[in-house]
Amino acid sequence: MKKTLLCCLLALTAIAAAGCNSSADSNKNATDTSATQAVSSATEATEQPTGKSYIAKPNYIEDRDVDINNTTSQGRFCYSQLSDKQKLYYEKLRTAVEQQRKGLYWNNRECTAQEIDDLLNYITYDYPEYFWFSRENTGAETINDKLVYRVKFHYEYDADQVKELQGKLKTVTDEFLKEAKKQKTDYEKSLYTYEYIINNTKYNQKNATAGYNYFTEMESDDVLACWNITGVLLNGDAVCRGYTQAYQYLMNLQGIECAYVVGDNHCWNLTKLDNEWYYTDVTWGDPFTEETDPETGEVKYTEDGIDYSYLNMTTEQLLKIHKPDPNFKLELPECTATKDSPTAIRGDNPRD
Numbered sequence: 001m002k003k004t005l006l007c008c009l010l011a012l013t014a015i016a017a018a019g020c021n022s023s024a025d026s027n028k029n030a031t032d033t034s035a036t037q038a039v040s041s042a043t044e045a046t047e048q049p050t051g052k053s054y055i056a057k058p059n060y061i062e063d064r065d066v067d068i069n070n071t072t073s074q075g076r077f078c079y080s081q082l083s084d085k086q087k088l089y090y091e092k093l094r095t096a097v098e099q100q101r102k103g104l105y106w107n108n109r110e111c112t113a114q115e116i117d118d119l120l121n122y123i124t125y126d127y128p129e130y131f132w133f134s135r136e137n138t139g140a141e142t143i144n145d146k147l148v149y150r151v152k153f154h155y156e157y158d159a160d161q162v163k164e165l166q167g168k169l170k171t172v173t174d175e176f177l178k179e180a181k182k183q184k185t186d187y188e189k190s191l192y193t194y195e196y197i198i199n200n201t202k203y204n205q206k207n208a209t210a211g212y213n214y215f216t217e218m219e220s221d222d223v224l225a226c227w228n229i230t231g232v233l234l235n236g237d238a239v240c241r242g243y244t245q246a247y248q249y250l251m252n253l254q255g256i257e258c259a260y261v262v263g264d265n266h267c268w269n270l271t272k273l274d275n276e277w278y279y280t281d282v283t284w285g286d287p288f289t290e291e292t293d294p295e296t297g298e299v300k301y302t303e304d305g306i307d308y309s310y311l312n313m314t315t316e317q318l319l320k321i322h323k324p325d326p327n328f329k330l331e332l333p334e335c336t337a338t339k340d341s342p343t344a345i346r347g348d349n350p351r352d
Contacts, residue, residue: 097133103152169229187340190256203238203239203243229246245260271312276335276339281322284307285306314335
């Protein structure tokens with residue numbers, strides 16, 4: 001009987017001890033879980049939806065979620081000049097822009113805020129088709145005592161608008177490509193694209209003078225479109241950025257490498273034809289005359305045809321009229337070839 005009682009007491013003691021250990025482990029696990037959640041909230045938080053169709057996504061992209069060797073960025077001018085590490089961060093940012101994520105958390109031990117800003121610029125230069133992305137209003141901010149950056153993205157169109165505009169762009173570009181495919185040489189493709197944009201677009205001097213940072217005050221989608229490919233391809237109305245991005249976009253669709261180059265308050269293209277680089281300024285190829293009505297004071301702009309001297313220029317020719325932005329950190333090639341210039345092929349008139 002005593003042995004039985006002793007066994008029972010020992011069993012109860014063991015259970016109680018196990019219960020205490022279990023309770024301690026539970027408390028420890030709860031503490032660990034809270035700590036994990038605290039860290040997680042800084043790196044994997046989801047944003048509240050904005051816009052009618054915005055789908056909130058975790059605002060963190062793992063290294064394994066991108067592949068720098070299997071991406072649409074391959075062959076893009078800026079991307080091709082980056083190190084593997086820079087390409088990894090570029091692809092994370094680009095994925096966020098493509099998916100229209102509102103934010104992206106970033107450990108600042110990986111990349112500085114300036115490096116992030118540079119990569120965001122390169123994405124803008126490489127991807128004219130991301131017309132919804134507003135680089136000017138996107139940037140990195142430091143949170144959590146400078147341990148983490150939060151990249152806040154700004155988009156000029158919500159997901160419904162993007163889908164609608166992409167559908168319209170496809171219709172237009174499909175028609176463009178039907179004719180473009182008849183052009184046999186790289187030169188013919190560049191000439192056709194140059195003429196197509198100029199013949200179908202009017203330069204918007206008023207919006208160019210107002211500047212990009214003022215268009216939101218105008219509350220007009222047409223004004224906004226002047227600054228991206230939709231202005232040229234859907235509205236026939238644009239400023240230099242719209243012209244330049246549209247030329248880049250249409251040349252890329254034809255399989256020709258074409259880059260976006262930034263200058264002092266202007267931009268133009270760098271195009272690779274027959275393995276040689278050339279500069280093109282399609283905006284300046286669309287001249288206009290400015291006249292002021294003596295009675296009303298209204299300024300009117302009259303289109304003056306096509307100026308072919310800005311198609312497929314050398315570096316020497318370009319530098320007579322433009323200077324690249326000194327803050328542009330990537331290498332620009334020296335353009336010396338002339339065989340695909342209009343005058344070399346056709347004389348003074350490329351259509352003679």
